Amino acid sequence: MIKNGSIIAIQLAILWAVNQLGYVIVSWTGIPLPGNVVGIFILLLLLMTKILPLSFVEKGASILVKHLGFFFIPISVGLIAYGDLFLSHGIPLAIVIIVSVMVGIYVSGIVSQVLVEKKEKKKHEHSRNPA
Amino acid sequence: MSIVVTLLSIIGTVTAYLLSRKIANKKPSPFTTPVFLSTVLIILVMVMTGTSYGQYEQAKDIMTYLLGPATVALAVPIYKNRHLIVQYCVPAGTGLILGSIVTIFLSILIGGLFQLSEVLISSLAVKSATVPIAIEISHIINGDMSITAAFVIITGILGAMLGPWLLTKTNITNPVARGLAVGTISHGIGTAEIAREGELQGAVSGTAMAIAAIFTSIFVPLL
Numbered sequence: 001m002i003k004n005g006s007i008i009a010i011q012l013a014i015l016w017a018v019n020q021l022g023y024v025i026v027s028w029t030g031i032p033l034p035g036n037v038v039g040i041f042i043l044l045l046l047l048m049t050k051i052l053p054l055s056f057v058e059k060g061a062s063i064l065v066k067h068l069g070f071f072f073i074p075i076s077v078g079l080i081a082y083g084d085l086f087l088s089h090g091i092p093l094a095i096v097i098i099v100s101v102m103v104g105i106y107v108s109g110i111v112s113q114v115l116v117e118k119k120e121k122k123k124h125e126h127s128r129n130p131a
Numbered sequence: 132m133s134i135v136v137t138l139l140s141i142i143g144t145v146t147a148y149l150l151s152r153k154i155a156n157k158k159p160s161p162f163t164t165p166v167f168l169s170t171v172l173i174i175l176v177m178v179m180t181g182t183s184y185g186q187y188e189q190a191k192d193i194m195t196y197l198l199g200p201a202t203v204a205l206a207v208p209i210y211k212n213r214h215l216i217v218q219y220c221v222p223a224g225t226g227l228i229l230g231s232i233v234t235i236f237l238s239i240l241i242g243g244l245f246q247l248s249e250v251l252i253s254s255l256a257v258k259s260a261t262v263p264i265a266i267e268i269s270h271i272i273n274g275d276m277s278i279t280a281a282f283v284i285i286t287g288i289l290g291a292m293l294g295p296w297l298l299t300k301t302n303i304t305n306p307v308a309r310g311l312a313v314g315t316i317s318h319g320i321g322t323a324e325i326a327r328e329g330e331l332q333g334a335v336s337g338t339a340m341a342i343a344a345i346f347t348s349i350f351v352p353l354l
Contacts (some may be wrong), residue, residue, distance in 0.1 A: 071198040101293065
């Protein structure tokens, strides 16, 4: 139990360090990306080059990803400060956001599903072995 | 005194989150999406107890401290599913680009029909990108940074609430397509929700979120 806890703590520290590195790289190079997105690419690179074995971050990462939603709750509570804007422009804003979100999700989903299925059909014609 | 408020805010937020997760597992519906339900519960408690957002902010800073590392952690499911992601990069990439363009144009078009101000329309155009990138782009195209952040969050919550439901209703069942659609349009908040369906959905969504944000940052300033 204690051993497991300290392994997770060390893994969280590694993820924290990669995130910090992402922000340092952004401030040095001025690339127009947020530090945490750069952090994703750094960690991916470390894993692919096997510099960092998967087992060194896997447990900590799976806990964070499982509870990713939690971190957005305090940020969402911040919407409380925009009550006035939504009272004055609420209906048009709601329509713009709901329509563009739903149509966007539908288009992305249907286009990729149709293309994925087409690709799978083609593959099955060539061989019967699943990938 | 403020320490007590901060501590209570943290306990309250964690409780709301755990409770919402339980309800969401028992009764899955757009309205039980954990980020949405928890936010509503917390705002209700704040209004009832007369707590201002200023009093909650310190707790927010503490609780969001791990958001950066949690975003970085998405590299792990991406890595584990890298072969599938590379294999499907053409279908997924096409869906990502078309979906992003549609959502951007609809925001500008409908916003224009309602004669919203240019600042509001600029802020709406970038709302599918993850918060830090959306704020950057909004700054470049003369949007308002804090209004942009608010739109991005609402987009994320709506995408998390309505996305999985809409995809199921329209028979979009392929896990790659589901992850891609939700990640492209509703960034990290959507990713957190679709990752509850499965690791592949989460991995594709996390990848789509990063790439869609980069695409938006290149595309929108050109308009």
